Amino acid sequence: MTIRENLEQWERNYLSIYASHSAESKGRQRFEKQCDIRPVFQRDRDRIIHCKAFRRLKDKTQVFLTPEGDHYRTRLTHTLEVSQNARTIAKALRLNEELVEAIALGHDLGHTPFGHAGERALNKICPLGFEHNLQSVRTVERLEKDGRGLNLTCEVRDGILNHQTIGKPHTLEGKVVRLSDKIAYIHHDMDDAVRAGILKESDVPAEIREVIGSSPGDRLDHFIHDIVTTSMGKNDVIMSEPVEKAMMQMRNFMSVNVYHNPLAKSEEGKAEKLMETLYEHFMKHIDSLPEEFLNLLSEGEAREQVVCDYVGAMTDRFAIATYNEIYIPKSWSL
Known part of the structure:
Protein backbone atom coordinates (compact mmCIF):
# COMPACT_ATOMS: atom_id res chain seq x y z
CA MET A 1 0.00 0.00 0.00
CA THR A 2 1.11 3.57 -0.67
CA ILE A 3 1.35 6.16 2.11
CA ARG A 4 -1.86 7.72 0.79
CA GLU A 5 -3.69 4.42 0.90
CA ASN A 6 -2.53 3.83 4.47
CA LEU A 7 -3.84 7.28 5.44
CA GLU A 8 -7.15 6.55 3.74
CA GLN A 9 -7.40 3.32 5.72
CA TRP A 10 -6.68 5.22 8.93
CA GLU A 11 -9.63 7.51 8.13
CA ARG A 12 -11.92 4.50 7.71
CA ASN A 13 -10.78 3.08 11.03
CA TYR A 14 -10.78 6.26 13.09
CA LEU A 15 -13.06 8.98 11.73
CA SER A 16 -16.71 9.31 12.67
CA ILE A 17 -19.27 7.48 10.57
CA TYR A 18 -20.54 10.95 9.63
CA ALA A 19 -17.14 12.23 8.43
CA SER A 20 -16.13 12.76 4.80
CA HIS A 21 -13.51 10.20 3.78
CA SER A 22 -10.81 11.16 1.29
CA ALA A 23 -11.14 7.88 -0.61
CA GLU A 24 -14.86 8.53 -1.12
CA SER A 25 -14.55 12.03 -2.53
CA LYS A 26 -16.82 12.87 -5.44
CA GLY A 27 -13.68 13.88 -7.28
CA ARG A 28 -12.43 16.80 -9.32
CA GLN A 29 -13.77 18.53 -12.41
CA ARG A 30 -10.76 17.23 -14.36
CA PHE A 31 -9.31 13.81 -13.76
CA GLU A 32 -5.90 13.67 -12.10
CA LYS A 33 -3.68 10.80 -11.12
CA GLN A 34 -3.68 10.27 -7.35
CA CYS A 35 -0.68 11.34 -5.29
CA ASP A 36 1.14 8.44 -3.64
CA ILE A 37 1.62 10.41 -0.39
CA ARG A 38 -1.25 12.87 0.09
CA PRO A 39 -5.01 12.16 0.18
CA VAL A 40 -7.15 14.42 -2.00
CA PHE A 41 -8.22 16.96 0.64
CA GLN A 42 -4.65 17.43 1.79
CA ARG A 43 -3.65 18.18 -1.82
CA ASP A 44 -6.46 20.76 -2.00
CA ARG A 45 -5.25 22.45 1.18
CA ASP A 46 -1.71 22.63 -0.20
CA ARG A 47 -2.90 24.08 -3.51
CA ILE A 48 -4.84 26.81 -1.73
CA ILE A 49 -1.93 27.78 0.54
CA HIS A 50 0.40 28.08 -2.47
CA CYS A 51 -1.97 30.07 -4.70
CA LYS A 52 -1.63 33.80 -5.38
CA ALA A 53 -5.10 34.68 -4.09
CA PHE A 54 -4.19 33.28 -0.68
CA ARG A 55 -1.08 35.46 -0.45
CA ARG A 56 -3.09 38.56 -1.31
CA LEU A 57 -5.31 38.08 1.75
CA LYS A 58 -2.59 39.59 3.95
CA ASP A 59 -3.26 43.04 2.48
CA LYS A 60 -7.05 42.94 2.41
CA THR A 61 -9.28 44.58 4.99
CA GLN A 62 -11.26 42.56 7.50
CA VAL A 63 -13.24 45.32 9.30
CA PHE A 64 -10.96 48.32 9.84
CA LEU A 65 -9.79 49.82 6.55
CA THR A 66 -6.01 49.82 5.99
CA PRO A 67 -5.31 49.98 9.75
CA GLU A 68 -2.06 51.56 10.92
CA GLY A 69 -1.71 49.38 14.02
CA ASP A 70 0.21 46.12 13.77
CA HIS A 71 -2.35 43.98 15.58
CA TYR A 72 -5.60 44.54 13.73
CA ARG A 73 -6.93 41.57 11.82
CA THR A 74 -6.62 41.28 8.07
CA ARG A 75 -8.47 38.93 5.77
CA LEU A 76 -5.51 36.53 6.09
CA THR A 77 -5.45 36.44 9.88
CA HIS A 78 -9.23 35.99 9.88
CA THR A 79 -8.82 33.04 7.53
CA LEU A 80 -6.20 31.45 9.78
CA GLU A 81 -8.40 31.91 12.85
CA VAL A 82 -11.35 30.32 11.06
CA SER A 83 -9.10 27.41 10.09
CA GLN A 84 -7.86 26.90 13.64
CA ASN A 85 -11.38 27.01 15.11
CA ALA A 86 -12.60 24.57 12.49
CA ARG A 87 -9.74 22.13 13.06
CA THR A 88 -10.33 22.14 16.82
CA ILE A 89 -14.01 21.32 16.35
CA ALA A 90 -13.36 18.75 13.64
CA LYS A 91 -10.72 16.91 15.67
CA ALA A 92 -13.06 16.69 18.69
CA LEU A 93 -15.90 15.35 16.52
CA ARG A 94 -13.57 13.01 14.59
CA LEU A 95 -14.37 14.71 11.29
CA ASN A 96 -11.90 15.20 8.44
CA GLU A 97 -9.48 17.92 9.58
CA GLU A 98 -7.85 18.26 6.17
CA LEU A 99 -11.19 18.92 4.51
CA VAL A 100 -12.21 21.57 7.04
CA GLU A 101 -8.79 23.17 6.74
CA ALA A 102 -8.97 23.32 2.94
CA ILE A 103 -12.47 24.85 3.04
CA ALA A 104 -11.49 27.35 5.73
CA LEU A 105 -8.31 28.48 3.97
CA GLY A 106 -10.20 28.94 0.70
CA HIS A 107 -13.46 30.44 1.91
CA ASP A 108 -12.52 34.12 1.43
CA LEU A 109 -10.18 33.92 -1.58
CA GLY A 110 -12.66 35.92 -3.66
CA HIS A 111 -13.05 38.79 -1.23
CA THR A 112 -12.50 42.31 -2.50
CA PRO A 113 -10.20 44.98 -1.16
CA PHE A 114 -11.74 47.11 1.61
CA GLY A 115 -13.84 44.30 3.01
CA HIS A 116 -17.58 44.34 2.54
CA ALA A 117 -17.40 47.97 1.34
CA GLY A 118 -15.58 46.78 -1.78
CA GLU A 119 -18.05 43.94 -2.22
CA ARG A 120 -21.01 46.34 -1.99
CA ALA A 121 -19.43 48.65 -4.55
CA LEU A 122 -18.87 45.93 -7.16
CA ASN A 123 -22.27 44.38 -6.52
CA LYS A 124 -23.87 47.77 -7.13
CA ILE A 125 -21.97 48.84 -10.22
CA CYS A 126 -21.57 45.53 -12.05
CA PRO A 127 -24.75 44.37 -13.83
CA LEU A 128 -23.74 40.76 -13.17
CA GLY A 129 -23.61 41.41 -9.44
CA PHE A 130 -20.83 40.38 -7.07
CA GLU A 131 -20.85 38.02 -4.08
CA HIS A 132 -17.59 37.06 -2.46
CA ASN A 133 -18.50 33.40 -1.90
CA LEU A 134 -19.28 32.97 -5.60
CA GLN A 135 -16.09 34.81 -6.47
CA SER A 136 -14.10 32.54 -4.14
CA VAL A 137 -15.37 29.55 -6.10
CA ARG A 138 -14.61 31.30 -9.38
CA THR A 139 -11.10 32.05 -8.11
CA VAL A 140 -10.30 28.38 -7.47
CA GLU A 141 -12.14 27.07 -10.53
CA ARG A 142 -11.13 29.62 -13.16
CA LEU A 143 -8.80 32.46 -12.15
CA GLU A 144 -5.85 30.73 -10.54
CA LYS A 145 -3.09 29.07 -12.57
CA ASP A 146 -3.57 31.41 -15.56
CA GLY A 147 -7.16 30.38 -16.12
CA ARG A 148 -6.77 26.68 -15.40
CA GLY A 149 -7.94 26.90 -11.79
CA LEU A 150 -6.82 24.71 -8.90
CA ASN A 151 -9.06 21.77 -9.86
CA LEU A 152 -10.20 21.20 -6.27
CA THR A 153 -12.47 18.42 -5.10
CA CYS A 154 -16.23 18.79 -5.13
CA GLU A 155 -16.37 18.77 -1.30
CA VAL A 156 -13.96 21.68 -0.91
CA ARG A 157 -15.69 23.78 -3.55
CA ASP A 158 -19.08 23.06 -1.94
CA GLY A 159 -17.79 24.20 1.47
CA ILE A 160 -16.35 27.41 0.02
CA LEU A 161 -19.60 28.18 -1.81
CA ASN A 162 -21.77 27.58 1.25
CA HIS A 163 -19.72 29.13 4.05
CA GLN A 164 -22.10 32.04 4.61
CA THR A 165 -25.03 32.06 7.04
CA ILE A 166 -27.57 31.18 4.37
CA GLY A 167 -25.38 28.44 2.92
CA LYS A 168 -26.23 24.76 3.20
CA PRO A 169 -23.02 22.73 2.98
CA HIS A 170 -23.38 19.10 1.95
CA THR A 171 -20.72 17.86 4.39
CA LEU A 172 -20.39 18.17 8.15
CA GLU A 173 -16.93 19.61 7.54
CA GLY A 174 -18.53 22.42 5.52
CA LYS A 175 -20.95 23.04 8.39
CA VAL A 176 -18.03 23.24 10.81
CA VAL A 177 -16.41 25.97 8.70
CA ARG A 178 -19.69 27.88 8.35
CA LEU A 179 -20.01 28.12 12.14
CA SER A 180 -16.27 28.67 12.63
CA ASP A 181 -16.42 31.70 10.33
CA LYS A 182 -19.13 33.30 12.49
CA ILE A 183 -17.46 32.66 15.82
CA ALA A 184 -14.10 33.83 14.46
CA TYR A 185 -15.33 37.24 13.35
CA ILE A 186 -17.44 37.76 16.47
CA HIS A 187 -14.33 37.00 18.53
CA HIS A 188 -11.78 39.06 16.66
CA ASP A 189 -13.98 41.97 15.57
CA MET A 190 -14.88 42.63 19.21
CA ASP A 191 -11.21 42.32 20.15
CA ASP A 192 -10.25 44.82 17.43
CA ALA A 193 -13.09 47.17 18.42
CA VAL A 194 -11.84 47.25 22.01
CA ARG A 195 -8.29 47.82 20.75
CA ALA A 196 -9.54 50.72 18.61
CA GLY A 197 -11.35 52.32 21.55
CA ILE A 198 -14.74 51.99 19.89
CA LEU A 199 -16.17 49.62 22.52
CA LYS A 200 -15.51 48.40 26.04
CA GLU A 201 -16.35 44.91 27.27
CA SER A 202 -18.82 46.49 29.69
CA ASP A 203 -20.79 47.74 26.68
CA VAL A 204 -21.84 44.17 25.83
CA PRO A 205 -25.34 43.63 27.30
CA ALA A 206 -25.33 41.65 30.54
CA GLU A 207 -27.76 39.04 29.21
CA ILE A 208 -25.21 38.14 26.49
CA ARG A 209 -22.24 38.06 28.85
CA GLU A 210 -24.08 35.79 31.26
CA VAL A 211 -24.51 33.14 28.55
CA ILE A 212 -21.26 33.24 26.53
CA GLY A 213 -18.71 35.09 28.65
CA SER A 214 -17.23 38.49 29.32
CA SER A 215 -14.20 38.59 27.05
CA PRO A 216 -13.44 37.65 23.44
CA GLY A 217 -11.43 34.65 24.58
CA ASP A 218 -14.15 33.45 26.94
CA ARG A 219 -16.75 33.69 24.19
CA LEU A 220 -14.63 31.81 21.65
CA ASP A 221 -13.95 29.04 24.15
CA HIS A 222 -17.65 28.85 25.04
CA PHE A 223 -18.73 28.70 21.39
CA ILE A 224 -16.32 25.89 20.53
CA HIS A 225 -17.18 23.80 23.58
CA ASP A 226 -20.90 24.25 22.92
CA ILE A 227 -20.63 23.19 19.26
CA VAL A 228 -18.62 20.10 20.20
CA THR A 229 -20.86 18.96 23.06
CA THR A 230 -24.09 19.71 21.18
CA SER A 231 -22.96 18.00 17.97
CA MET A 232 -21.24 14.94 19.45
CA GLY A 233 -22.68 11.75 17.98
CA LYS A 234 -25.03 13.59 15.62
CA ASN A 235 -25.14 13.78 11.84
CA ASP A 236 -25.13 17.56 12.14
CA VAL A 237 -23.00 20.44 13.45
CA ILE A 238 -25.06 22.77 15.61
CA MET A 239 -25.11 25.00 18.70
CA SER A 240 -27.39 24.67 21.67
CA GLU A 241 -30.42 26.95 21.52
CA PRO A 242 -29.32 29.34 24.33
CA VAL A 243 -25.82 29.79 22.88
CA GLU A 244 -27.09 30.22 19.33
CA LYS A 245 -29.51 32.88 20.56
CA ALA A 246 -26.73 34.67 22.43
CA MET A 247 -24.51 34.48 19.33
CA MET A 248 -27.21 36.13 17.23
CA GLN A 249 -27.65 38.82 19.87
CA MET A 250 -23.89 39.40 19.87
CA ARG A 251 -23.88 39.67 16.07
CA ASN A 252 -26.69 42.24 16.24
CA PHE A 253 -24.81 44.16 18.93
CA MET A 254 -21.67 44.17 16.74
CA SER A 255 -23.67 45.21 13.69
CA VAL A 256 -25.00 48.31 15.43
CA ASN A 257 -21.86 49.25 17.33
CA VAL A 258 -19.05 48.20 14.99
CA TYR A 259 -20.16 47.25 11.47
CA HIS A 260 -22.33 50.38 11.16
CA ASN A 261 -20.43 52.57 13.59
CA PRO A 262 -19.82 56.00 11.94
CA LEU A 263 -16.35 56.25 13.50
CA ALA A 264 -15.24 52.75 12.47
CA LYS A 265 -16.76 53.06 9.01
CA SER A 266 -16.00 56.71 8.27
CA GLU A 267 -13.78 55.87 5.27
Whole structure:
Protein backbone atom coordinates (compact mmCIF):
# COMPACT_ATOMS: atom_id res chain seq x y z
CA MET A 1 0.00 0.00 0.00
CA THR A 2 1.11 3.57 -0.67
CA ILE A 3 1.35 6.16 2.11
CA ARG A 4 -1.86 7.72 0.79
CA GLU A 5 -3.69 4.42 0.90
CA ASN A 6 -2.53 3.83 4.47
CA LEU A 7 -3.84 7.28 5.44
CA GLU A 8 -7.15 6.55 3.74
CA GLN A 9 -7.40 3.32 5.72
CA TRP A 10 -6.68 5.22 8.93
CA GLU A 11 -9.63 7.51 8.13
CA ARG A 12 -11.92 4.50 7.71
CA ASN A 13 -10.78 3.08 11.03
CA TYR A 14 -10.78 6.26 13.09
CA LEU A 15 -13.06 8.98 11.73
CA SER A 16 -16.71 9.31 12.67
CA ILE A 17 -19.27 7.48 10.57
CA TYR A 18 -20.54 10.95 9.63
CA ALA A 19 -17.14 12.23 8.43
CA SER A 20 -16.13 12.76 4.80
CA HIS A 21 -13.51 10.20 3.78
CA SER A 22 -10.81 11.16 1.29
CA ALA A 23 -11.14 7.88 -0.61
CA GLU A 24 -14.86 8.53 -1.12
CA SER A 25 -14.55 12.03 -2.53
CA LYS A 26 -16.82 12.87 -5.44
CA GLY A 27 -13.68 13.88 -7.28
CA ARG A 28 -12.43 16.80 -9.32
CA GLN A 29 -13.77 18.53 -12.41
CA ARG A 30 -10.76 17.23 -14.36
CA PHE A 31 -9.31 13.81 -13.76
CA GLU A 32 -5.90 13.67 -12.10
CA LYS A 33 -3.68 10.80 -11.12
CA GLN A 34 -3.68 10.27 -7.35
CA CYS A 35 -0.68 11.34 -5.29
CA ASP A 36 1.14 8.44 -3.64
CA ILE A 37 1.62 10.41 -0.39
CA ARG A 38 -1.25 12.87 0.09
CA PRO A 39 -5.01 12.16 0.18
CA VAL A 40 -7.15 14.42 -2.00
CA PHE A 41 -8.22 16.96 0.64
CA GLN A 42 -4.65 17.43 1.79
CA ARG A 43 -3.65 18.18 -1.82
CA ASP A 44 -6.46 20.76 -2.00
CA ARG A 45 -5.25 22.45 1.18
CA ASP A 46 -1.71 22.63 -0.20
CA ARG A 47 -2.90 24.08 -3.51
CA ILE A 48 -4.84 26.81 -1.73
CA ILE A 49 -1.93 27.78 0.54
CA HIS A 50 0.40 28.08 -2.47
CA CYS A 51 -1.97 30.07 -4.70
CA LYS A 52 -1.63 33.80 -5.38
CA ALA A 53 -5.10 34.68 -4.09
CA PHE A 54 -4.19 33.28 -0.68
CA ARG A 55 -1.08 35.46 -0.45
CA ARG A 56 -3.09 38.56 -1.31
CA LEU A 57 -5.31 38.08 1.75
CA LYS A 58 -2.59 39.59 3.95
CA ASP A 59 -3.26 43.04 2.48
CA LYS A 60 -7.05 42.94 2.41
CA THR A 61 -9.28 44.58 4.99
CA GLN A 62 -11.26 42.56 7.50
CA VAL A 63 -13.24 45.32 9.30
CA PHE A 64 -10.96 48.32 9.84
CA LEU A 65 -9.79 49.82 6.55
CA THR A 66 -6.01 49.82 5.99
CA PRO A 67 -5.31 49.98 9.75
CA GLU A 68 -2.06 51.56 10.92
CA GLY A 69 -1.71 49.38 14.02
CA ASP A 70 0.21 46.12 13.77
CA HIS A 71 -2.35 43.98 15.58
CA TYR A 72 -5.60 44.54 13.73
CA ARG A 73 -6.93 41.57 11.82
CA THR A 74 -6.62 41.28 8.07
CA ARG A 75 -8.47 38.93 5.77
CA LEU A 76 -5.51 36.53 6.09
CA THR A 77 -5.45 36.44 9.88
CA HIS A 78 -9.23 35.99 9.88
CA THR A 79 -8.82 33.04 7.53
CA LEU A 80 -6.20 31.45 9.78
CA GLU A 81 -8.40 31.91 12.85
CA VAL A 82 -11.35 30.32 11.06
CA SER A 83 -9.10 27.41 10.09
CA GLN A 84 -7.86 26.90 13.64
CA ASN A 85 -11.38 27.01 15.11
CA ALA A 86 -12.60 24.57 12.49
CA ARG A 87 -9.74 22.13 13.06
CA THR A 88 -10.33 22.14 16.82
CA ILE A 89 -14.01 21.32 16.35
CA ALA A 90 -13.36 18.75 13.64
CA LYS A 91 -10.72 16.91 15.67
CA ALA A 92 -13.06 16.69 18.69
CA LEU A 93 -15.90 15.35 16.52
CA ARG A 94 -13.57 13.01 14.59
CA LEU A 95 -14.37 14.71 11.29
CA ASN A 96 -11.90 15.20 8.44
CA GLU A 97 -9.48 17.92 9.58
CA GLU A 98 -7.85 18.26 6.17
CA LEU A 99 -11.19 18.92 4.51
CA VAL A 100 -12.21 21.57 7.04
CA GLU A 101 -8.79 23.17 6.74
CA ALA A 102 -8.97 23.32 2.94
CA ILE A 103 -12.47 24.85 3.04
CA ALA A 104 -11.49 27.35 5.73
CA LEU A 105 -8.31 28.48 3.97
CA GLY A 106 -10.20 28.94 0.70
CA HIS A 107 -13.46 30.44 1.91
CA ASP A 108 -12.52 34.12 1.43
CA LEU A 109 -10.18 33.92 -1.58
CA GLY A 110 -12.66 35.92 -3.66
CA HIS A 111 -13.05 38.79 -1.23
CA THR A 112 -12.50 42.31 -2.50
CA PRO A 113 -10.20 44.98 -1.16
CA PHE A 114 -11.74 47.11 1.61
CA GLY A 115 -13.84 44.30 3.01
CA HIS A 116 -17.58 44.34 2.54
CA ALA A 117 -17.40 47.97 1.34
CA GLY A 118 -15.58 46.78 -1.78
CA GLU A 119 -18.05 43.94 -2.22
CA ARG A 120 -21.01 46.34 -1.99
CA ALA A 121 -19.43 48.65 -4.55
CA LEU A 122 -18.87 45.93 -7.16
CA ASN A 123 -22.27 44.38 -6.52
CA LYS A 124 -23.87 47.77 -7.13
CA ILE A 125 -21.97 48.84 -10.22
CA CYS A 126 -21.57 45.53 -12.05
CA PRO A 127 -24.75 44.37 -13.83
CA LEU A 128 -23.74 40.76 -13.17
CA GLY A 129 -23.61 41.41 -9.44
CA PHE A 130 -20.83 40.38 -7.07
CA GLU A 131 -20.85 38.02 -4.08
CA HIS A 132 -17.59 37.06 -2.46
CA ASN A 133 -18.50 33.40 -1.90
CA LEU A 134 -19.28 32.97 -5.60
CA GLN A 135 -16.09 34.81 -6.47
CA SER A 136 -14.10 32.54 -4.14
CA VAL A 137 -15.37 29.55 -6.10
CA ARG A 138 -14.61 31.30 -9.38
CA THR A 139 -11.10 32.05 -8.11
CA VAL A 140 -10.30 28.38 -7.47
CA GLU A 141 -12.14 27.07 -10.53
CA ARG A 142 -11.13 29.62 -13.16
CA LEU A 143 -8.80 32.46 -12.15
CA GLU A 144 -5.85 30.73 -10.54
CA LYS A 145 -3.09 29.07 -12.57
CA ASP A 146 -3.57 31.41 -15.56
CA GLY A 147 -7.16 30.38 -16.12
CA ARG A 148 -6.77 26.68 -15.40
CA GLY A 149 -7.94 26.90 -11.79
CA LEU A 150 -6.82 24.71 -8.90
CA ASN A 151 -9.06 21.77 -9.86
CA LEU A 152 -10.20 21.20 -6.27
CA THR A 153 -12.47 18.42 -5.10
CA CYS A 154 -16.23 18.79 -5.13
CA GLU A 155 -16.37 18.77 -1.30
CA VAL A 156 -13.96 21.68 -0.91
CA ARG A 157 -15.69 23.78 -3.55
CA ASP A 158 -19.08 23.06 -1.94
CA GLY A 159 -17.79 24.20 1.47
CA ILE A 160 -16.35 27.41 0.02
CA LEU A 161 -19.60 28.18 -1.81
CA ASN A 162 -21.77 27.58 1.25
CA HIS A 163 -19.72 29.13 4.05
CA GLN A 164 -22.10 32.04 4.61
CA THR A 165 -25.03 32.06 7.04
CA ILE A 166 -27.57 31.18 4.37
CA GLY A 167 -25.38 28.44 2.92
CA LYS A 168 -26.23 24.76 3.20
CA PRO A 169 -23.02 22.73 2.98
CA HIS A 170 -23.38 19.10 1.95
CA THR A 171 -20.72 17.86 4.39
CA LEU A 172 -20.39 18.17 8.15
CA GLU A 173 -16.93 19.61 7.54
CA GLY A 174 -18.53 22.42 5.52
CA LYS A 175 -20.95 23.04 8.39
CA VAL A 176 -18.03 23.24 10.81
CA VAL A 177 -16.41 25.97 8.70
CA ARG A 178 -19.69 27.88 8.35
CA LEU A 179 -20.01 28.12 12.14
CA SER A 180 -16.27 28.67 12.63
CA ASP A 181 -16.42 31.70 10.33
CA LYS A 182 -19.13 33.30 12.49
CA ILE A 183 -17.46 32.66 15.82
CA ALA A 184 -14.10 33.83 14.46
CA TYR A 185 -15.33 37.24 13.35
CA ILE A 186 -17.44 37.76 16.47
CA HIS A 187 -14.33 37.00 18.53
CA HIS A 188 -11.78 39.06 16.66
CA ASP A 189 -13.98 41.97 15.57
CA MET A 190 -14.88 42.63 19.21
CA ASP A 191 -11.21 42.32 20.15
CA ASP A 192 -10.25 44.82 17.43
CA ALA A 193 -13.09 47.17 18.42
CA VAL A 194 -11.84 47.25 22.01
CA ARG A 195 -8.29 47.82 20.75
CA ALA A 196 -9.54 50.72 18.61
CA GLY A 197 -11.35 52.32 21.55
CA ILE A 198 -14.74 51.99 19.89
CA LEU A 199 -16.17 49.62 22.52
CA LYS A 200 -15.51 48.40 26.04
CA GLU A 201 -16.35 44.91 27.27
CA SER A 202 -18.82 46.49 29.69
CA ASP A 203 -20.79 47.74 26.68
CA VAL A 204 -21.84 44.17 25.83
CA PRO A 205 -25.34 43.63 27.30
CA ALA A 206 -25.33 41.65 30.54
CA GLU A 207 -27.76 39.04 29.21
CA ILE A 208 -25.21 38.14 26.49
CA ARG A 209 -22.24 38.06 28.85
CA GLU A 210 -24.08 35.79 31.26
CA VAL A 211 -24.51 33.14 28.55
CA ILE A 212 -21.26 33.24 26.53
CA GLY A 213 -18.71 35.09 28.65
CA SER A 214 -17.23 38.49 29.32
CA SER A 215 -14.20 38.59 27.05
CA PRO A 216 -13.44 37.65 23.44
CA GLY A 217 -11.43 34.65 24.58
CA ASP A 218 -14.15 33.45 26.94
CA ARG A 219 -16.75 33.69 24.19
CA LEU A 220 -14.63 31.81 21.65
CA ASP A 221 -13.95 29.04 24.15
CA HIS A 222 -17.65 28.85 25.04
CA PHE A 223 -18.73 28.70 21.39
CA ILE A 224 -16.32 25.89 20.53
CA HIS A 225 -17.18 23.80 23.58
CA ASP A 226 -20.90 24.25 22.92
CA ILE A 227 -20.63 23.19 19.26
CA VAL A 228 -18.62 20.10 20.20
CA THR A 229 -20.86 18.96 23.06
CA THR A 230 -24.09 19.71 21.18
CA SER A 231 -22.96 18.00 17.97
CA MET A 232 -21.24 14.94 19.45
CA GLY A 233 -22.68 11.75 17.98
CA LYS A 234 -25.03 13.59 15.62
CA ASN A 235 -25.14 13.78 11.84
CA ASP A 236 -25.13 17.56 12.14
CA VAL A 237 -23.00 20.44 13.45
CA ILE A 238 -25.06 22.77 15.61
CA MET A 239 -25.11 25.00 18.70
CA SER A 240 -27.39 24.67 21.67
CA GLU A 241 -30.42 26.95 21.52
CA PRO A 242 -29.32 29.34 24.33
CA VAL A 243 -25.82 29.79 22.88
CA GLU A 244 -27.09 30.22 19.33
CA LYS A 245 -29.51 32.88 20.56
CA ALA A 246 -26.73 34.67 22.43
CA MET A 247 -24.51 34.48 19.33
CA MET A 248 -27.21 36.13 17.23
CA GLN A 249 -27.65 38.82 19.87
CA MET A 250 -23.89 39.40 19.87
CA ARG A 251 -23.88 39.67 16.07
CA ASN A 252 -26.69 42.24 16.24
CA PHE A 253 -24.81 44.16 18.93
CA MET A 254 -21.67 44.17 16.74
CA SER A 255 -23.67 45.21 13.69
CA VAL A 256 -25.00 48.31 15.43
CA ASN A 257 -21.86 49.25 17.33
CA VAL A 258 -19.05 48.20 14.99
CA TYR A 259 -20.16 47.25 11.47
CA HIS A 260 -22.33 50.38 11.16
CA ASN A 261 -20.43 52.57 13.59
CA PRO A 262 -19.82 56.00 11.94
CA LEU A 263 -16.35 56.25 13.50
CA ALA A 264 -15.24 52.75 12.47
CA LYS A 265 -16.76 53.06 9.01
CA SER A 266 -16.00 56.71 8.27
CA GLU A 267 -13.78 55.87 5.27
CA GLU A 268 -15.98 53.24 3.65
CA GLY A 269 -17.76 55.72 1.37
CA LYS A 270 -14.39 56.70 -0.09
CA ALA A 271 -13.45 53.06 -0.53
CA GLU A 272 -16.69 52.30 -2.37
CA LYS A 273 -16.20 55.31 -4.65
CA LEU A 274 -12.63 54.22 -5.38
CA MET A 275 -13.79 50.73 -6.34
CA GLU A 276 -16.56 52.06 -8.58
CA THR A 277 -14.12 54.45 -10.26
CA LEU A 278 -11.61 51.66 -10.96
CA TYR A 279 -14.35 49.45 -12.37
CA GLU A 280 -15.55 52.23 -14.70
CA HIS A 281 -11.98 53.03 -15.77
CA PHE A 282 -11.12 49.48 -16.75
CA MET A 283 -14.45 49.01 -18.51
CA LYS A 284 -13.42 51.92 -20.73
CA HIS A 285 -9.76 50.85 -20.99
CA ILE A 286 -10.11 47.09 -21.16
CA ASP A 287 -6.88 46.68 -23.12
CA SER A 288 -4.89 47.90 -20.12
CA LEU A 289 -5.73 44.78 -18.14
CA PRO A 290 -2.93 42.26 -17.53
CA GLU A 291 -2.54 39.50 -20.10
CA GLU A 292 -4.09 36.76 -17.95
CA PHE A 293 -7.35 38.74 -17.80
CA LEU A 294 -7.27 39.58 -21.50
CA ASN A 295 -6.99 35.85 -22.13
CA LEU A 296 -10.28 35.37 -20.28
CA LEU A 297 -11.89 37.86 -22.67
CA SER A 298 -10.51 36.04 -25.70
CA GLU A 299 -12.03 32.83 -24.34
CA GLY A 300 -15.49 34.39 -24.32
CA GLU A 301 -15.80 35.68 -20.76
CA ALA A 302 -18.03 38.74 -20.30
CA ARG A 303 -16.25 42.08 -20.16
CA GLU A 304 -18.04 43.02 -16.93
CA GLN A 305 -17.02 39.77 -15.27
CA VAL A 306 -13.37 40.08 -16.19
CA VAL A 307 -13.16 43.66 -14.92
CA CYS A 308 -14.76 42.50 -11.67
CA ASP A 309 -12.22 39.67 -11.52
CA TYR A 310 -9.35 42.14 -11.82
CA VAL A 311 -10.58 44.90 -9.53
CA GLY A 312 -11.97 42.46 -6.99
CA ALA A 313 -8.67 40.60 -6.77
CA MET A 314 -6.70 43.71 -5.80
CA THR A 315 -5.33 44.25 -2.32
CA ASP A 316 -6.20 47.47 -0.48
CA ARG A 317 -2.71 48.82 -1.10
CA PHE A 318 -2.67 47.94 -4.81
CA ALA A 319 -6.15 49.41 -5.36
CA ILE A 320 -5.09 52.71 -3.81
CA ALA A 321 -1.83 52.73 -5.76
CA THR A 322 -3.67 51.99 -9.02
CA TYR A 323 -6.15 54.78 -8.37
CA ASN A 324 -3.32 57.21 -7.60
CA GLU A 325 -1.45 56.17 -10.75
CA ILE A 326 -4.50 56.83 -12.92
CA TYR A 327 -6.08 59.90 -11.30
CA ILE A 328 -3.60 61.74 -9.05
CA PRO A 329 -1.21 64.13 -10.83
CA LYS A 330 2.45 63.42 -10.31
CA SER A 331 4.90 66.06 -9.14
CA TRP A 332 7.16 67.47 -11.84
CA SER A 333 10.78 66.36 -11.63
CA LEU A 334 13.74 66.78 -13.97
